[in-house]
Amino acid sequence: DQQVKQNSPSLSVQEGRISILNCxxxxxxxxxxxxxxxxxxxxxxxxxxxxxxxxxxxxxRFTVFLNKSAKxxxxxxxxSQPGDSAVYFCAASSNAGKSTFxxxxxxxxxx
Amino acid sequence: DTAVSQTPKYLVTQxxxxxxxxxxxxxxxxxxxxxxxxxxxxxxxxxxxxNKELIINETVPNRFSPKSPDKAHLNxxxxxLELGDSAVYFCASSQGTGARNYGYTFGSGxxxxxx
Numbered sequence: 507d508q509q510v511k512q513n514s515p516s517l518s519v520q521e522g523r524i525s526i527l528n529c530x531x532x533x534x535x536x537x538x539x540x541x542x543x544x545x546x547x548x549x550x551x552x553x554x555x556x557x558x559x560x561x562x563x564x565x566x567r568f569t570v571f572l573n574k575s576a577k578x579x580x581x582x583x584x585x586s587q588p589g590d591s592a593v594y595f596c597a598a599s600s601n602a603g604k605s606t607f608x609x610x611x612x613x614x615x616x617x
Numbered sequence: 618d619t620a621v622s623q624t625p626k627y628l629v630t631q632x633x634x635x636x637x638x639x640x641x642x643x644x645x646x647x648x649x650x651x652x653x654x655x656x657x658x659x660x661x662x663x664x665x666x667x668n669k670e671l672i673i674n675e676t677v678p679n680r681f682s683p684k685s686p687d688k689a690h691l692n693x694x695x696x697x698l699e700l701g702d703s704a705v706y707f708c709a710s711s712q713g714t715g716a717r718n719y720g721y722t723f724g725s726g727x728x729x730x731x732x
Contacts (some may be wrong), residue, residue, distance in 0.1 A: 508659075538717045547729065549621070549707050550660070552720025603714035604650075605675050605721065607660035 509533045510598050512608035520616055522557035525583040529596030532577060539590060540605065541581045544593040553561050553594075554581070586615045623708050623724035629700055631732055638693045638727045640708030648672075649691035650721065651683060660707065666691055667714055674681050687729040700729045705729070 511530045519525045529539075537558040542550035556563040556570045556579065563570050569582045583590055596608040621642045630636050642649065650673075651663040665673035666685040682695045691708060705728050709721035 516648065540718075540720050542720065542723075549723030549725050550721075551707070551723070555718045555720060557718060593658075597660075598718060603648075603667075604662045604665060606662075607652075609657060611661045 507532075508609075509536075510596055510606050510608040512594075512596055512611045514611050515609075516612040516614070518614045518616065519586050521588055522585045525537055525581075525586045525590065525613055525615065527581040527583075527594050527596075527613065529577075529579050529581075531598050533598065533600070533606075534577075535600040536606075537601065538599040539570070539572060539579050540597045540599065541568075541597040542607075543590075543599060544595060544610070550595055552573045560614060583613075586613075588615045588617050620725075621710055621722050621724040623706075623727050625727060626725065627728050627730075628673070629730045629732060632656055632698055634698050635694070635696045635704060636729070637695070638706055638708075640693070640724060642689055642708075642710040642722070644710055644712075644722060646710035646712045646722070647688050647689070647698045648711045648714050649685065650711075651691065651693050652707040652709060652723075654705040654726070656704070662727060664691075664693075671726060685719070692716065695729075696704055698729075701732050703731045 512562040523566040540555040544550040593610045599605045648667045650665045664683040669685045705726045708724040
């Protein structure tokens with residue numbers, strides 16, 4: 507039972523444009539949502555999070571949007587930079603004490 | 618000064634062997650985790666310890682046994698290794714359980730290959 511899904515395995519965008527990464531979830535008990543970035547041969551690095559009581563959280567070039575009714579969240583990166591090229595994982599957390607991860611989207615930002 | 622360090626980084630071993638992966642964090646966090654990333658790239662939780670107490674134990678074969686001698690260390694011992702155990706194993710830590718809005722800090726992973 508895959509409770510967190512990232513349906514796009516890969517995304518390619520031009521430098522300076524917007525990158526939009528999407529994530530869907532099924533469990534209504536999730537109340538925090540997080541995005542992580544992962545470079546090859548490294549562990550995931552926490553990027554940004556959002557509480558289920560909000561619909562938007564912004565941190566610099568990164569903005570996460572949450573649509574609870576659709577059980578959907580997205581990460582916007584504006585403007586995209588070549589250094590943003592990485593695998594992005596969506597994760598969801600409940601008060602049960604664990605984070606459930608999606609299977610990642612590989613973002614490639616072309617110069 | 619690495620926040621969450623795992624050793625070894627690579628581990629190649631034969632089927633049937635027993636091996637251990639060590640993890641240490643110097644962040645003062647009280648909760649530590651083991652995640653497995655399989656060939657499909659999913660990160661699946663295996664275990665979590667809070668202040669040396671096991672709080673999450675997912676459906677994992679009992680050949681896998683975590684040990685937390687103190688809250689800064691969480692080791693993973695695997696008995697009778699099988700081909701299907703080949704994966705990347707990530708250790709992570711957080712302050713408090715659930716990593717609510719501040720996320721986990723991950724180690725760089727241990728790539729285990731069983732031949």
